[in-house]
Amino acid sequence: MIVAAAPDPEKAWDSSSSYATIDKRILTPENVEQSLDAAESALRDYVSxxxxxxxxxxxxxxxxxxxxxxRHLLVLGEQHEGVGRARGAEQCYKAALMMSLPLADKSLQVLALRRMGRVALALAHLPEATSYYERSAELARDSGDVRAEVAARTGVGNVRMYQGRWPDAERIYREALDLAQTVDSSDATLELGQLYNNLGSATTRTGELDEAEQWLERALAVWEEVKSPIDQGVCLMNLGHLRENQERxxxxxxxxxxALALPVPTSFxxxxxxDLADIYLKEGFVTRAEEMARVAEEHAIAASSPYSLAYMYRNRGNLARAxxxxxxxxxxxxxxxxxRAKGxxxxxxxxxxxxxELRRVTGGVEEAEAYLERARDIFAQLGASQNAARVQRSLDALRSGIEVSVAAAGD
Known part of the structure; x- marks a missing residue:
């Protein structure tokens, strides 16, 4: 019912219901009946x-x-994922894993572990996700299943991306690509396309923009032939990040x-x-940006994705500041x-x-300085030298009294 909830006036900070987050929402009498009908329909569909x-x-x-x-449990788990029920999917995959353990053919065990990694990543259980993917990769390697090993190692790289460890992610993706290219490319097009997507993203974040352009061109060529809306959407999002870095x-x-027009999951x-709201804001279309931010919020709430929620709230903060x-x-x-809670x-x-930037313009210069120092240190620890340098420039400008925006570029 949280999707139909409205801000709770008793919990809104500074009496501003416009700035209520998900934990300060309530159901109002006007939408309770509608919410119950929707919940009943969803429950029937789920039981069926x-x-x-x-x-x-x-x-x-x-x-x-x-x-x-x-096999049936794996299919059921994927159906759970398709409707946003990550915990239900996790239960199905765990049961499938237990069923597959005694089997001589390890392919189902490899797949179950990989699916558990994907769900753990969605639930922001990043160490567990890494463990599942690595176990799947090791078992696939021992079984001689190259494509399964490539998929699992790609999953490890994905976890590194969520952790902001972009150089590590790039290295893992390159290793997976080298492995993928040892098999017939006609049988690994999907895997190659996903790796091109991911390498385009990783190299964008590490500032290797010319190389990112090449990876994403290769990815776009794959998605013209292979119909995979989510992978095509990822490619378009990565292309958007690259173009934003190029100031186009x-x-x-x-x-x-x-990307938004594609049939993709609500978290995506x-x-x-x-991201679209952020671009509207940079182009000066504040009202359109706020409208798109509300779309982002509703999708994030429906998906119950921690990363999507945090990403969306950062965006809403920028809009409020504007x-x-x-x-x-x-x-x-x-x-x-x-x-911080999810890593x-x-x-x-x-x-x-x-x-x-908000603290600076509201007179909290010392607090703004502390925030920038912490942001710089985090980026440095992650090996994101370009981002660390950007924040350092903002910090230097703040200390010298130069009035410039210290906000991070959207990514």
């Missing part, structure tokens, strides 16, 4: 999906077909709008909408709370740099 998925799994299990039972804002907006739509509304600090505080240091650093 659960029964339809469990019946064949149980039939296989009681017939002594552990492999069949595991019109093309950035075009890429984000195209939230990120795309937040309006000159000091109460927008609540968004920055919430983004920092999530980023997203890069997002924490970006939020601190953005928050510093």
């Amino acid at each position: 999906m659960l029964h339809d998925g469990l019946r064949p799994a149980f039939r296989s299990y009681f017939a002594g077909d552990a492999e069949g039972a595991a 804002l019109a093309e950035t907006q075009e890429a984000y709008e195209a 739509k939230s990120l795309a909408a937040a 309006r000159g509304h000091e109460d927008g600090f609540t968004f920055y505080e919430k983004a920092l709370e999530i980023a 997203y240091p890069s997002l924490e650093a970006d939020t601190l740099a953005d928050y510093a």
Whole structure:
């Protein structure tokens, strides 16, 4: 029901309900009936999906077909993921893993571990995600399944990206690409395209923009032939990040709008909408930016994705700052709370740099300086030298009294 909730006036900070975060929302009498109807419909759909998925799994299990039972549970887990039920998917994958352990053929075990890694990543359980992906990669290597090993190692790289460890992620992706190229490329197009996507993102973040351009051109060519909306969406988002770094804002907006229009999960739509809101803001379209930020918020709430929520709240803080509304600090505080709790240091650093600008313009120069110092140190620890240098320039300007924006560039 949280999707239909409204801000709670008793919990809104400074009596400003415009700046209520998800934990300060309530259900109002006007939307309770609608929420109950929606919940009832969703529950019926879920029960139907659960029964339809469990019946064949149980039939296989009681017939002594552990492999069949595991396959059915994996399919059911993917269905759970498709409707945003990550914890339900996790239960299915764990059961499938248990079923697959005694099997001589390790392919199902490899897949179950990889799926558990994906769910753990979605739930922001980053150490667990790494462990699952690494176990899957090792088992795939021992089994001689190169494509499965490539997929698992790509998953490890994805965790590093969420952690903001971009040089590590780039290295892992390159190793996975070298491995993928040892098999027939016609059988590994999807895997290659995903690696091109990821290398384009990693090299953008490390400032290797010319190389990023080449990776994303290769990725776009793959998605013209292979129909995978989520991978195409990732490519477009990465292209938008690259164009933004190149200060080609019109093309950035075009890429984000195209990504948002694809049939992709709600967590992805939230990120795309937040990035689009950021571009509208940079182009001076504040009202359009606020409208898109509300879209990002609704998608983030529906997805229950910690990263999407933190990313969206950082964006809302920037919008509030642009309006000159000091109460927008609540968004920055919430983004920092999530980023720290879930282990997203890069997002924490970006939020601190953005928050510093709000503190500077409201007279909190010492606090702004402390935020920038912490953001710089985080980026330095992550090996993000370009970002660390950018924040240092902002810090130097702040200390010298030069009035410049210290906000981090959106990424």
